[in-house]
Amino acid sequence: MKNDPTILSIETSLDDTCASVTQGLRVISNVVSSQTSHHAAWGGTVPDIAKRLHKEWLPKVVDLAHRKSGHPKLDAIAVTRGPGLAPSLEQGISYAKELALKYSIPLIGVNHMEGHLLSAFAQTKNGTLGLASPLYPALGFLISGGHTELVLMKGIGDYDLLGVTLDDAAGEAYDKVARMLMLGYPGGPILAEMAKSGTPKYHLPEPMTTRPDLNFSFSGLKTAARQYLEREKPELTKEFIQDFASSFQSAVFKHLIKRLRRAIDLYTPHMILLGGGVVSNTSLRETIRNLANEYSLPVHYPRNKKLITDNAAMIGIAAYHQYLSKDFTDLASLDRLPNLNFPKAS
Numbered sequence: 001m002k003n004d005p006t007i008l009s010i011e012t013s014l015d016d017t018c019a020s021v022t023q024g025l026r027v028i029s030n031v032v033s034s035q036t037s038h039h040a041a042w043g044g045t046v047p048d049i050a051k052r053l054h055k056e057w058l059p060k061v062v063d064l065a066h067r068k069s070g071h072p073k074l075d076a077i078a079v080t081r082g083p084g085l086a087p088s089l090e091q092g093i094s095y096a097k098e099l100a101l102k103y104s105i106p107l108i109g110v111n112h113m114e115g116h117l118l119s120a121f122a123q124t125k126n127g128t129l130g131l132a133s134p135l136y137p138a139l140g141f142l143i144s145g146g147h148t149e150l151v152l153m154k155g156i157g158d159y160d161l162l163g164v165t166l167d168d169a170a171g172e173a174y175d176k177v178a179r180m181l182m183l184g185y186p187g188g189p190i191l192a193e194m195a196k197s198g199t200p201k202y203h204l205p206e207p208m209t210t211r212p213d214l215n216f217s218f219s220g221l222k223t224a225a226r227q228y229l230e231r232e233k234p235e236l237t238k239e240f241i242q243d244f245a246s247s248f249q250s251a252v253f254k255h256l257i258k259r260l261r262r263a264i265d266l267y268t269p270h271m272i273l274l275g276g277g278v279v280s281n282t283s284l285r286e287t288i289r290n291l292a293n294e295y296s297l298p299v300h301y302p303r304n305k306k307l308i309t310d311n312a313a314m315i316g317i318a319a320y321h322q323y324l325s326k327d328f329t330d331l332a333s334l335d336r337l338p339n340l341n342f343p344k345a346s
């Protein structure tokens with residue numbers, strides 16, 4: 001443990017400016033500076049604003065993460081190279097290069113989705129809580145504002161992409177339907193909270209019921225929600241919103257669970273790993289756990305809420321494994337990869 005490498009990581013794939021210090025799998029500091037209020041008026045992330053704020057905030061956020069960890073000597077700098085918004089990724093990468101030069105230490109480029117996938121391994125400062133005995137193959141289910149993916153993990157660094165969303169991501173659909181219901185931005189968590197007290201009495205169709213694959217689609221469901229609201233013009237009372245949110249969430253869960261069950265049947269994994277913002281949803285986790293129990297499968301996800309949504313500590317966890325295998329990138333060749341993903345299963 002003492003010789004675990006100390007890594008300073010940066011994550012700027014979208015609109016959170018994040019930095020952390022990890023020692024091996026231990027998270028020593030984890031700073032997330034959310035830009036949400038700066039984008040809220042536009043109802044989505046504005047690339048130019050995100051770029052400007054990342055540039056302005058990065059030195060402060062990195063300095064805070066370093067100070068909070070007690071200013072240890074750093075062994076490497078890690079940074080998200082993709083997937084994400086190009087102008088946002090660029091800012092993190094360029095600052096990470098500056099730091100690697102300043103400290104003369106290696107630079108590690110990390111896949112943001114691998115960060116989410118490995119986030120359940122993250123330990124506390126004292127080395128508690130993290131997933132200690134992984135069982136492979138593992139089935140990764142990554143559900144966020146930008147992605148909805150099923151990944152087969154045969155070991156660290158050995159991944160097959162099994163299914164992706166063909167249009168919107170699950171979190172994006174939550175946010176868009178929340179906006180239709182005037183719940184603000186990003187309204188996904190508020191919609192999920194409202195759904196808890198509602199009854200799913202409105203017919204919103206489960207997506208892709210006839211496609212026997214592992215891909216996802218949420219735009220049809222979003223359109224069905226919009227068409228209902230435009231056609232019926234209901235008064236947006238608390239009761240209506242709760243029932244409508246519950247109807248939407250019920251269709252989302254049916255879709256997610258059908259794909260998850262199919263992937264379990266096809267690939268017989270030994271554990272399930274969850275990551276990405278939508279996994280913050282306690283009803284979803286309960287639904288997934290019920291399914292996993294049918295198969296006696298353990299389900300793992302980060303116990304610390306801050307590690308479920310976008311953060312730099314998960315980048316540090318992925319970077320730790322890359323550090324061990326000396327998977328460094330030289331400054332000149334590290335570039336943003338906005339469409340980076342896991343290799344597709346053959």
Ligand code: KG4
Binds near residue numbers: 282
């Ligand atoms: O992983 P994340 O922080 O960022 C991306 O990489 O996209 O995920 C953010 C997404 C947002 O769309 C947000 O609305 C959604 O996660 N989200 C939720 C909940 N909490 C966050 N969606 C449903 N239920 C929640 N409780």
Ligand code: ZN
Binds near residue numbers: 116144276309
């Ligand atoms: Zn993410």
